[in-house]
Amino acid sequence: MSEPLPDVPALSNHTLRASRSNRVATPGYNRARLEPAIVHFGVGGFHRAHQEVYFDQLAELGFSQWGVIGVGIRRPQMRQVLDAQDNLFTVVERGADDSTAKIIGSMVEYLLLTEDRETVAARLADPRIRLVTLTITADGYVLPGDPEQARDSVFGLLVDAFDRRRHARLAPFTVLSCDNLPDSAAATREGVMTVAARRDRSLARWIEERVSFPGSMVDRITPATTPDDRDVVEEDFLVGDRWPVITEPFTQWVIEDDFCNDRPPLDRVGALFVDDVAPYKLIKSRLLNGAHCALGYVGWLAGHRCTYQAMADPLVADFVRRLMREEIAPLLPADVPGMDLGTYCDTVLERLRNPRIGDQLARLCRRGSTKMPDYLLPSLHDAHAQGRSRTRLAFAVAAWLRYLRGVDLEGEPIDVQDARAEELREAALRGGCDPSPLLAITDVFGGLADDTESVAVIRRSLSDAFRSGATLRSALASPPRGAPRVTASRPLEIHEHPRTHPRDHTAP
Template identity: 45%
Template sequence: MSQPLSLATLSALPPAVERPRYRREALRPGILHVGVGNFHRAHQAVYLDDLFNQGRDLDWALAGAGIRPGDRAMRQALQGQDWLTTVVEMEPGAHRARVTGAMVDFAPVGEDGRAIVAALQDPAFRIVSLTVTEGGYCIDPATGAFNPQHPDIVHDAAHLQAPRGVFGVLVAALKARRESGLPPFTVMSCDNIPHNGDVTRDAVAGLARLVDPALEGYVRERVAFPNSMVDRITPATTDAQRAALSERFGIQDGWPVFCEPFRQWVLEDRFCAGRPALEEVGVTFTPDVAAFELMKIRILNGGHAAIAYPAALLGIHFVHDAMADSEVRGFLDKLEAEEIVPVVPPVPGVDLDAYTRLIARRFANPEIGDTIPRLAQDGSNRQPKFILPSTRDRLKAGADVTGLALVSALWCRFCAGTADDGRPVTVDDANAARLTPAALAAKDDPAAFLGLRDIFGDLADTAPFRARFATALGSLWRDGTRATLRRYMDGQLI
């Protein structure tokens, strides 16, 4: 018989379920995390749970926070189970469940961020960590620079007393702590963007400048923004997984997390108010996060982008099924080996070819149930971060970009809104209203899509890329995805 998850029922869970070995009442919050989703609960929260299980740093527990409607639903689900989460690691032949207790509170979610600003006046909070998605950093996709004209930035600069964006919340909280004589907190991004700490610093300092130039100076001089690289494949939770958790492990969890066994966290040791001893539980501290970050973003995230659109156009729903498709897998293998890995700089202690093979095995894990629609969403933010930088590097080196241009052409073809068999596909992107018309126009004039300058930037003016893109897109419309992938693998897409 299954048990609703709570502190009161922990002792009644089956012996196979790992549970906290520390006294929950001994924890004290020290980190406020904005954007409590599946990835955070399968990653940072698990590392902290491991640390607390060693009896260490019990004053670094988590409190959740958020300002989006989805954050309210997450808070409600977790509150009903005393902020506990079940994490299930899955691989062929083995499912392992554990209950984590690293979170001890969750700030009320309102129409703005005032509750978070108020919570951050507690000096016990020495780190604010973020998972607010790649598109949440108010940057210009074409340049990667902070965009002071972003609607959230414009609003919060004028209404800092009731901020609606995460950076308004951070600036308001830092301003209040400064005025109260409290020390600042570290801001630690855990999102998949290059130089995430630097990008976060520019967003916080950029908004602070609009509020008060002296506040910008305080942010840049006193607040720490460590760069990091994070990795764990963590799909969205399904009702079928909730039911399986109840049946297999006897746990009724309103929002469990199912994920792969692999996890990685590489972090710059730059904190202004202390930190937990995460190196004791497998976190790599290094001054050279950029090398790990670039490797992961280009090989793993770039690989996800590479398989998402051909699979979607072929009507494939699951990532592991895409990896079992000979054309999709062959495209990925050739693209990684010939065009992506050669422009990834060396990483200390890492064999890039072995890392690429590991990524392919992780993608192929059938237990994860990761979906192509998840990988295909938000392409207007992901292409400029995961694919186009490799394209630019190869063009600068005078190298061919046939495969990378094909990735961009596949995304364009996907944005037209139909699969190869004519069935509609959902373009889940904040910019869908302009992507789809541009993609349809590109059927006859490829420049219509490359003209999205905020995405492609100067690549639209680069003749080799324009030519490869046009060839690939023409083949996709004329002959279909499968034939185009075969042509690329045979070296005939010219």
């Protein structure tokens, strides 16, 4: 990020106290009285727009014992900015009609793991630390095969801390993953236990018996901050923040009520504690993340580049709406407290239409070989198992297959960002209008090749709908149809395609 304009003071404790701007809310609590209780790994835009806001709100209510120590994984630029700003930053909520800004003060210290490893280890051993939270992205959960390299990972640090606390007869801390994984709690537990078992079986037993790894579901659309965003924050709110966060008004945090060492009263500021977070994650991943996948590929091929532009297209918007309401929602549990499916669909659609949150479709299209098996294909598999309508689900898959060729409907190149892009592109080009070469990649597509109705829709879509922009628009108005048998049964099981390891983050 560039330097603040000279007529707007750079954000810091000093300028915060001297500020007379009434355009931005500032911390109403004494930051010097905040006590560190949380260590968070992975300080990016999403963490600052989501978890930090909740802890800032706790501080506003007088809960000063839940300060956050942020640990960056690999970006020295974030450290430089936050050090200069006394760990203050601005969160701007952009609604469809107006924006509000709040300077967040809940972060009491920022450390960079690559430079401050020993300091991070000391903080984790501090008995005041009762909670560790993670947004380390999916790659952070993949342990190196080499035990020494694994010890250098985040999980290695946590195991070191548990060992120190065990020998000091201190209670452990809870480890709460806030990453967008199908089962982030299980992935976290597996990472910790694998490292611990390699080192000391008695330590592994101590962790197994005493440490909690609750699951969570997090949601808040947070696009990457641009230099233009920074300039707008300076102009509109008179804040010289070198790295503000831009986000939407909507936020959600559902947490499994399983803590081993005190629990922050996050329910006082809008979070929801539940016995089982799985149905909440299921609804969010299928409806929001699944819709994101479909919107990304269909919207891109229709010529759009941002979510709100695509949702301003009546044909694309109607496709996404009917996909969610008619094909995905009927597969989901309808009795989850606080999650009315109709209301949730309406909320997602409203969020996607927000013209002031310019989420790029290119971001939604990234890592399709991970996202599609996690978020959209499970709905297609469930619909097949139950004989339900799945025309739009199959059409969305066809859009992804067409996108994988690396050329759009106008002949312009597409930068396919996927760890398996070369393999998938070769299969897409080899198959042309025949999806068989791609569907043979079963660790991505599972048993989709056996779903003859969906394969027929995909094949017809590739041959007819995706020949040109005009044929795509015609198909969106009336997607190619199979002939699935519709029944009234409720889903009895969740058809999640098995993964060798979690590989996708997010926050949306």
